[in-house]
Amino acid sequence: MWSGSSGSVRVSYPSYTRDEVIARLRDELGALSEELGIVRAVLFGSYATGRHTAASDIDLLVVVRHGNRDEVYKALRKKVDLRGLEPHVLTLEEYEAMRGTLWIRTVEREGVVIV
Numbered sequence: 502m503w504s505g506s507s508g509s510v511r512v513s514y515p516s517y518t519r520d521e522v523i524a525r526l527r528d529e530l531g532a533l534s535e536e537l538g539i540v541r542a543v544l545f546g547s548y549a550t551g552r553h554t555a556a557s558d559i560d561l562l563v564v565v566r567h568g569n570r571d572e573v574y575k576a577l578r579k580k581v582d583l584r585g586l587e588p589h590v591l592t593l594e595e596y597e598a599m600r601g602t603l604w605i606r607t608v609e610r611e612g613v614v615i616v
Contacts, residue, residue: 516555516585517559519548519549519553522544522559522583523544523615525583526542526583527615527616529580529581529582529583530542530581530615531616533581534616537565537568537577538566538567539564540593541562541563541596541616542563542614542616543561543608543609543612543613543614543615544560544612544615545560545561545562545607545608545611545612545613546559547560549611549612558586558587559586559587561577561588562589562591563577563591564593565590565593567592567593570590573588573590574590
C-alpha cells in the first residue's frame with residue numbers, strides 16, 4: 502500500500518484496485534476450485550461495489566460442495582496471494598438454507614461472481 506505525507510496529513514491508498522482483485526481471484530480460484538470443491542465464489546462488500554479504502558478487507562463468499570469449512574478457509578488464506586482476503590465459507594447445504602436471508606440476497610445482488 503502506498504502512503505504519502507503532506508505536512509500533518511497522511512494519505513493511504515488501497516493495496517489493490519477492484520479490477521486487480523477480481524482478476525487475481527478468478528485466476529487463483531479457477532485453479533483451486535476442483536481441489537477444494539468450490540461450487541460458487543462471490544466477491545462482496547466494498548471491493549465489489551468499488552467503495553474500498555486502504556483499511557478494507559477483501560470479502561469473499563465461498564460455497565463448497567462438502568467438507569470441512571475450517572480447512573477450506575485455511576487453504577484459501579494460505580494459497581490465495583491477496584493481503585486482506587477474508588473468505589466466508591459455507592457448505593452448499595448451508596448456502597441453500599440461507600438463500601432467502603438478507604445477507605445472501607445482498608451478496609448475490611451487489612457481488613461479483615468469481616466462480
